[in-house]
Amino acid sequence: MHFSQVKILLVAAGAVHLTNAHTTFTNFFVDRVDQGDGTAVHMSNNIQQATYPLPNVTTPDMACGVNGETGVARIASVNAGSNLTFEYRAVPDVSTVSRGVSIDLNHKGPYAIYVKKVTDSSASHNAAGDGWFKIMEDGYDSVAGKWCTEKLIPNDGHLSATVPSDLAPGYSLVRAELLALHQADKTPPDPQFYVGCA
Ligand SMILES: [Cu+2]
Structure with missing residues (x-):
């Protein structure tokens, strides 16, 4: 779907202007089961800017996004080998728009999924700092001629990873990082990181 079509759809739905x-x-989905809107997910509580990229790469918010250090009560149970899916949306509340509006097509770039062992998943101030390791990455598919962000759109905004079979039992945070590079070669460079944790 092209951006112009998305805009028309949103205007028709009476939604607010969709900046950029x-x-x-x-x-967050576990073995393809949706845990529910925002459930077990560390999210921004700024409704106007919830979809904005992080302003720079030195902010501690690089770990789990704005308000990402705030623990959430709901925890999802996963097993070694489970499929984890991360749904991205251009509008967080899809009750006002059609599902599947995940990102504007002009965003091109890779994604990666990270895990960090923690002592309590529901606690706050777990995210920033050491301990993260990468369990999945995808970038440019030279056969298809597409970036992962371009595949995101027909895939209902879903990124996926598999829980490593050797992940130790206990609590973990899992972090999704989507990186749009369409402004990264401009002056000043503006790589757009969209990160969040479950
Ligand atoms: Cu953007």
Whole structure:
């Protein structure tokens, strides 16, 4: 779907203007089961800017996004080998728009999924700092001629990873990082990181 079509759709739905059609991680799926809107997900509580990229790469918010250090009560149970899916949306509340509006097509770039062992997943101030390791990455598919962000759109905004079979039992945070590079070669460079944790 082209951006112009998205805009028309949103205007028709009476939604607010969609500035730059950024994106944010809203829904966590375990073995393809949706845990629910924002459930077990660390999300921004700024409704106007929830879909904005992080302003720079030195902010502690690089770990889990704005308000990402605030623990959430709901925890999802996963098993070694489970499929984890991260749904990104250009509009966090899809009750006002059609599902599947995940990101504007002009965003091109890779994604990666990270895990960090923590002592309590529901606690706050777990995210920033050491301990993260990468369990999945995808970038440019030279056969298809597409970036992962371009595949995101027909895939309902879903990124996926598999829980490593050797992950130790206990609590973990899992972090999704989507990186749009369409402004990264401009002056000043503006790589757009969209990160969130479950
Ligand atoms: Cu953007």
